[in-house]
Amino acid sequence: MKLPLLPFLEKKESREYFLALVLRNEKVNAVFFEESLGKVSVLGKHSEYFENSIEQVSLEELLGILDKAISTAEQSLPENVETVKTIFGVKGSWVEDNKIKKDYLLKLKRISDELGLVPIGFLVAFEAIVHLLQKEEGAPVTAILVETGEKYVSVAHIKAGKIIESKTSEIIESPAQTVDNLLKHFSSSEILPSRIIIFNGDEDESQEFINHRWSKSLPFLHLPQATTLPFEFDSGAVLFGAAQQMGFEVLEDGISEIPPDSLALGGAGKKEEIQKTEGKKELEDEAVTDKIKKIPDETSAEYFGFAEGKDILKEPLPKEKIPQDIGQKELKEKIEDLPAARPGIPEELPLPLNALMILDGLKSVSEKLLNILKKLSTEKLATGILRGGKGIIIPAVLIFLIFILAIVYLFTNKASVVLNIDGKTTDKTQNVTFSQKPTDPLKNIIQGEFVSVSEDGTISTQSTGKKEVGTNAKGTVTVFNNAPSSQTLSKETTITSSNGLDFTLDKSVTVSSASGDIFSGTTPGKTSVSATAKQIGQEYNLPSNTKFSILGSTTMAAKNDNPFSGGTKKEITVVSKDDIAKLLEDLPKNLEQKAKDDLSKKVSDDKVLLPVFISRTISKKDFDKDTGDEAKQVTLKGSVNFGGIAYKKSDSTSFANELLKTSISADLTVDPNNIKIKVKDIKENKNKEVNTNITIVGTLVPKIDEEKLSKQISGKSFKKAEEILERLPQVSGVDINLSFNIPFFPKRLPFSSKNVKITTKING
Numbered sequence: 133m134k135l136p137l138l139p140f141l142e143k144k145e146s147r148e149y150f151l152a153l154v155l156r157n158e159k160v161n162a163v164f165f166e167e168s169l170g171k172v173s174v175l176g177k178h179s180e181y182f183e184n185s186i187e188q189v190s191l192e193e194l195l196g197i198l199d200k201a202i203s204t205a206e207q208s209l210p211e212n213v214e215t216v217k218t219i220f221g222v223k224g225s226w227v228e229d230n231k232i233k234k235d236y237l238l239k240l241k242r243i244s245d246e247l248g249l250v251p252i253g254f255l256v257a258f259e260a261i262v263h264l265l266q267k268e269e270g271a272p273v274t275a276i277l278v279e280t281g282e283k284y285v286s287v288a289h290i291k292a293g294k295i296i297e298s299k300t301s302e303i304i305e306s307p308a309q310t311v312d313n314l315l316k317h318f319s320s321s322e323i324l325p326s327r328i329i330i331f332n333g334d335e336d337e338s339q340e341f342i343n344h345r346w347s348k349s350l351p352f353l354h355l356p357q358a359t360t361l362p363f364e365f366d367s368g369a370v371l372f373g374a375a376q377q378m379g380f381e382v383l384e385d386g387i388s389e390i391p392p393d394s395l396a397l398g399g400a401g402k403k404e405e406i407q408k409t410e411g412k413k414e415l416e417d418e419a420v421t422d423k424i425k426k427i428p429d430e431t432s433a434e435y436f437g438f439a440e441g442k443d444i445l446k447e448p449l450p451k452e453k454i455p456q457d458i459g460q461k462e463l464k465e466k467i468e469d470l471p472a473a474r475p476g477i478p479e480e481l482p483l484p485l486n487a488l489m490i491l492d493g494l495k496s497v498s499e500k501l502l503n504i505l506k507k508l509s510t511e512k513l514a515t516g517i518l519r520g521g522k523g524i525i526i527p528a529v530l531i532f533l534i535f536i537l538a539i540v541y542l543f544t545n546k547a548s549v550v551l552n553i554d555g556k557t558t559d560k561t562q563n564v565t566f567s568q569k570p571t572d573p574l575k576n577i578i579q580g581e582f583v584s585v586s587e588d589g590t591i592s593t594q595s596t597g598k599k600e601v602g603t604n605a606k607g608t609v610t611v612f613n614n615a616p617s618s619q620t621l622s623k624e625t626t627i628t629s630s631n632g633l634d635f636t637l638d639k640s641v642t643v644s645s646a647s648g649d650i651f652s653g654t655t656p657g658k659t660s661v662s663a664t665a666k667q668i669g670q671e672y673n674l675p676s677n678t679k680f681s682i683l684g685s686t687t688m689a690a691k692n693d694n695p696f697s698g699g700t701k702k703e704i705t706v707v708s709k710d711d712i713a714k715l716l717e718d719l720p721k722n723l724e725q726k727a728k729d730d731l732s733k734k735v736s737d738d739k740v741l742l743p744v745f746i747s748r749t750i751s752k753k754d755f756d757k758d759t760g761d762e763a764k765q766v767t768l769k770g771s772v773n774f775g776g777i778a779y780k781k782s783d784s785t786s787f788a789n790e791l792l793k794t795s796i797s798a799d800l801t802v803d804p805n806n807i808k809i810k811v812k813d814i815k816e817n818k819n820k821e822v823n824t825n826i827t828i829v830g831t832l833v834p835k836i837d838e839e840k841l842s843k844q845i846s847g848k849s850f851k852k853a854e855e856i857l858e859r860l861p862q863v864s865g866v867d868i869n870l871s872f873n874i875p876f877f878p879k880r881l882p883f884s885s886k887n888v889k890i891t892t893k894i895n896g
Contacts, residue, residue: 144384149175151202151249152374154221154367156256156332157185157300158281161367162201164208166873174206174371184737185284186223191239195246200245218244219569220254221370224288224298227256252373258288258295259332259359268294268374275327276315276356278341279366280307283737289324302737308344315350317873326354331361363546375778487646545870546887549845551857552865555803555831555894560791562828566742567821569785573790580777580822581739585730586751587723587774592767593715597708599760602875605665605672605699607692609635609680613643613657615687627663627690633672635680635696638662643688665699672699707757707766715755720748727774735778744811746822747775777822784809788830799835799861803894806831831894834861838890846885853881864895 154161158421160163163177180201182189189197209215226236232254244251258277265273272293290299299314315324328341332833341358362368390582481848566580613619620642627635644657665672674697680690728741735741757763785804792802810827817823845853850868857866868881881888 139778149209149215149217149651150252150374151206151215151218152221152367152371153198153202153249154370155186155223155255155283156281156366157187157279157286158182158196160186160201161221162198162205163367163371166207176205177367178202178205180204181456186739189512191242194239195243198243199247210392216248216250217252218249219252219370219374221257221260221367222254223286224256224258224295225300227254227889255370255373257366257370258286258298260373261366262290262293262295262367263842264369264372265329266627269592273329274325275329276311276325278307278311278328278330280332282329285310285314289318291325308341311341312344312347312350316347323351323353324355326352328356328358329361330358331365366474379679419833426475456880483786499725537877543883544887545872545882547871547881547889548869549853549857549888549890550777551836551860551863551890551892552867553892553894554832554862554864555806556800556862557829557831558792558796559827559829562791562826563823564787564826565821566777566779566816567819571780571787573787578641578779578783578787580742580779581735582739582746582775582820583731583778584747584773584775585727585734586729586771587727588769589719589723590767590769591719591722592717592765593711593718594765595705595707595711595755595757597706597760598703599704599706599762600668600701602668602701603698604668604876605670605674606662606694607674607694607696608660608662609690609692610658610660610663611641611643611682611688611690613688614646614654617645618657618744619643619645619684619685619688621661621688626666626683628683630679631674633674634661634666635672636666638664663696665696666697669701670699673697701857704762705764707759707761707763709759711766712755712759716750716753716764719753719768719770720772720774723772723774727772728776731774731776731778738781738782739778740784742779742811743809744814745774745776746814746816748775784828788828791830792830798833802830803833833892833894834863836860836890836892839885841890842885842888846881846888847883848881850879850881865868 147166149164149166152161152163152165154163159179159181161177161179164175166173166175178201182197183193186194196267206215220240222236222240223585226232232240232688240251240254258279261277262273273290274292277288277290281303283303284300285303286300289296297318299317301310301314303310304313311328318324328342330338338358338360341356345710346352346356397643410716419666442837451779476546562576564576564578567577568582569577569579571577571579611621621637621640623638623640624636625640627637629635639661641659641661646654646656648654674692676692676695678692678696682688682690724745727745749772750770751773752769754769755766756769757766781804784807785802788802788807789796796802808829811824813821813825841857845856848856853868857863866881870879873879
């Protein structure tokens with residue numbers, strides 16, 4: 133029976149409660165901790181995820197998510213205790229010149245007002261991580277710091293413990309490729325550090341970064357090496373920074389003495405409630421709560437921080453040294469200083485950074501002890517036992533260390549299990565209407581968002597038309613009239629040369645009648661007149677004394693006394709009608725990719741743009757040459773209006789499942805990341821809807837309950853777990869990796885199912 137303490141034996145102590153609210157790209161962590169007599173302990177925590185990102189969520193949704201995270205975490209608080217003093221962990225992009233930007237400041241003030249919080253300061257998550265790493269490593273950090281998530285990745289260039297530059301982007305292709313692309317836009321340094329530190333990632337992502345082929349244009353001094361921090365290390369860093377800023381001195385192994393899940397506030401990236409740990413470790417310090425810097429109630433940019441004019445990253449940190457050799461006396465002292473074992477092991481115990489350092493230290497000590505044992509003979513060991521039992525301390529220490537290693541290995545280790553699944557491809561064609569009406573798979577209606585964009589462009593093409601140009605030959609002819617009366621020839625009367633070439637008279641002319649009689653002979657009347665060839669060309673340059681007949685007359689003829697000259701001809705290239713038509717056809721094609729990119733920017737991340745346009749209309753066109761103009765090329769400047777349709781990813785998944793359900797058994801589903809839609813025969817109807825014929829190609833995968841499987845294989849050997857998982861349909865292989873391995877220890881999965889993360893990799 134446990135007796136209550138008598139009143140006069142109770143230890144008087146004051147307690148103060150605080151809330152740390154860590155805001156990240158895709159989630160928020162709420163952590164409640166207690167301060168009493170210079171000791172800090174974590175009481176409870178909870179994580180909530182945003183549907184997309186914190187930048188895109190509405191204020192109302194943000195308030196709801198924060199309220200849920202806080203309400204769930206505060207269930208661990210003692211009765212009648214209400215915590216309002218809040219430390220915010222924020223993104224670096226929210227801060228400028230060590231002050232929160234106005235827009236975000238107003239948002240935080242609204243959050244504080246609506247949720248009844250009293251903000252006492254903030255920390256930048258990236259800066260807190262760098263600060264903690266510097267504390268851990270004992271030297272300023274120079275590295276590429278990468279925060280990964282499901283949809284977004286953030287990158288920061290850290291040099292000598294300072295953030296030089298940072299950028300955030302949506303993940304394209306893969307996290308490593310996205311980081312590669314982001315680093316190309318960094319302008320902060322000619323040389324990038326070859327150390328890449330990943331947090332919020334997992335073992336697979338670390339391996340992906342290690343295997344990634346970095347662009348040759350990136351100025352790495354050496355081949356980059358990637359390491360992964362424990363999951364949600366950022367929350368632990370913010371908590372550590374907050375403890376220091378509130379005046380508590382963190383001892384050498386202070387971080388490792390915080391419960392592991394005080395540092396990693398969450399479990400392996402799963403969006404589920406995180407249970408509080410059974411035991412609580414504390415940060416010990418000589419300071420008391422009156423050392424906490426008080427700030428005014430007003431939440432202006434000037435005072436929204438821990439200490440006015442003070443930056444924790446600019447405070448010098450003492451360098452810590454790890455002893456290389458540990459004697460028997462020192463070893464005994466360290467064993468006596470070890471914390472008492474806790475009565476229970478929490479199910480979810482993420483491994484902090486210092487745990488790895490502890491493991492390395494324990495391994496080193498174990499090896500030294502083994503060497504000492506080898507040197508000791510059985511006789512000396514027995515003598516030591518008889519002389520007082522001091523010799524027994526060495527095997528006792530070894531047993532103790534092995535026990536600690538086993539606990540860490542089996543309970544705090546994390547496993548990544550990847551199921552290689554052979555997907556089955558199936559497809560089906562259906563007439564579908566994209567409409568503004570809600571999606572209805574039974575009526576073959578998919579709700580679409582009609583978007584449009586106008587693109588300007590210039591395009592040129594070589595002229596392909598041909599045309600003959602030149603001059604007409606000219607000369608003078610003498611017209612003879614053998615008729616008894618005068619004859620008049622009008623202007624442009626045709627005369628034909630003896631070789632069949634036509635000329636026309638340049639003006640009208642009257643030729644007198646013939647004179648003389650039948651006995652003395654007749655003399656024809658004659659007159660001279662200029663003539664011009666009807667066609668261009670050198671062949672009309674006739675020699676002198678060429679005879680001409682006159683159209684429609686049998687009594688008249690003509691002859692030139694001098695040669696005709698001036699006739700020329702050549703072929704030139706001109707703009708044809710086909711050239712104009714080609715430009716009108718090619719301009720929209722040349723602008724298609726730009727239009728797709730610009731249309732994609734208008735579409736939210738939860739939607740997909742149809743791969744084809746529903747309309748392409750040239751609204752403006754300006755040619756620099758007309759049809760028939762002599763030119764080697766012709767250029768068109770114009771504007772094209774493109775129309776497209778976007779639809780929700782979830783709608784396409786539900787539609788695909790409904791359309792393909794005849795091909796799907798009850799234990800199969802369509803992989804949402806492997807749905808392809810092929811479109812043809814697009815027609816717009818009178819209701820401003822688009823009718824089209826689509827073919828949906830889907831990859832069928834088995835339905836897998838990851839949580840149930842994790843419980844089924846937790847604590848099992850690798851071989852047994854593989855046997856269980858390979859019996860699943862379409863599973864062709866299993867890859868199992870542990871966060872850390874200990875030589876000679878059996879390959880076994882953690883006993884906590886929450887530390888076993890199962891993912892799938894679809895083949896085909």
